[in-house]
Amino acid sequence: MLSFVPQEMKDPAPYHLLTSIVAPRPIAWVSTISASGISNLAPYSFFNAVAGFPPTIMFSVAYRRHEPKEKDTLRNIQEIDQFVCHVVDETLAQAMAQTGSEFPYGVSEFEMANLKAIPSVDVRPLGIEGSPVAMECKVTQTVRVEGTNNVMVLGRVLRFHVREDLYRQDVGLVDTVRMQPITRLGGPVEYTKIGERFEMATPKV
Numbered sequence: 247m248l249s250f251v252p253q254e255m256k257d258p259a260p261y262h263l264l265t266s267i268v269a270p271r272p273i274a275w276v277s278t279i280s281a282s283g284i285s286n287l288a289p290y291s292f293f294n295a296v297a298g299f300p301p302t303i304m305f306s307v308a309y310r311r312h313e314p315k316e317k318d319t320l321r322n323i324q325e326i327d328q329f330v331c332h333v334v335d336e337t338l339a340q341a342m343a344q345t346g347s348e349f350p351y352g353v354s355e356f357e358m359a360n361l362k363a364i365p366s367v368d369v370r371p372l373g374i375e376g377s378p379v380a381m382e383c384k385v386t387q388t389v390r391v392e393g394t395n396n397v398m399v400l401g402r403v404l405r406f407h408v409r410e411d412l413y414r415q416d417v418g419l420v421d422t423v424r425m426q427p428i429t430r431l432g433g434p435v436e437y438t439k440i441g442e443r444f445e446m447a448t449p450k451v
């Protein structure tokens with residue numbers, strides 16, 4: 247086995263190694279809004295579910311190396327503590343990538359990526375028309391991740407929106423394979439599509 251010690255590696259080598267190991271990662275396509283009503287969209291793959299009830303998710307925002315250090319998403323949630331988290335399917339992949347570009351604060355990525363914004367029900371940030379699943383969320387915590395350059399944002403899901411053909415009524419699940427989410431692998435350009443579903447029960451002891 248090769249062995250690597252992060253402290254002995256040059257930044258960003260540990261990031262590359264880590265993101266290719268903790269993979270594939272789902273992508274949170276996060277919509278926020280400023281107090282003055284300017285919308286923002288950005289993808290985050292340091293993203294996961296952290297609690298089932300009430301359903302709670304997290305994503306982690308890094309500070310930029312250059313000014314302004316604070317990403318627009320973080321700035322917005324400090325003004326309006328809400329966000330909408332979308333799933334990126336194969337049809338939306340290119341648009342999602344465009345919204346990962348560092349547009350200046352005040353520029354709406356909805357316009358830059360030609361996405362239609364739709365009003366949400368319980369929160370102020372807008373939804374993305376055509377996204378297969380959206381989760382309207384209220385921020386419950388922002389956690390400065392000790393010793394790092396990241397802030398973890400935790401949010402409680404107030405409302406799920408699921409495209410009708412994706413909902414498996416009998417089991418209360420989304421048909422994830424049919425949804426065709428794209429997920430992220432290592433480094434800045436690698437992604438993957440979903441594979442095959444198989445079933446396996448946890449043995450009872």
Ligand SMILES: Cc1cc2nc3c(=O)[nH]c(=O)nc-3n(C[C@H](O)[C@H](O)[C@H](O)COP(=O)(O)O)c2cc1C
Pocket residue numbers: 273286287288289290291292293306307308309316317318319320342343345346347348349430
């Ligand atoms: C697929 C993808 C995943 C990303 N994941 C993260 C992430 O987890 N954390 C992060 O800070 N930036 C991540 N980025 C970069 C941000 O999306 C990028 O910095 C964006 O410009 C931030 O936008 P904002 O300033 O409008 O919030 C990712 C980019 C892409 C394309």
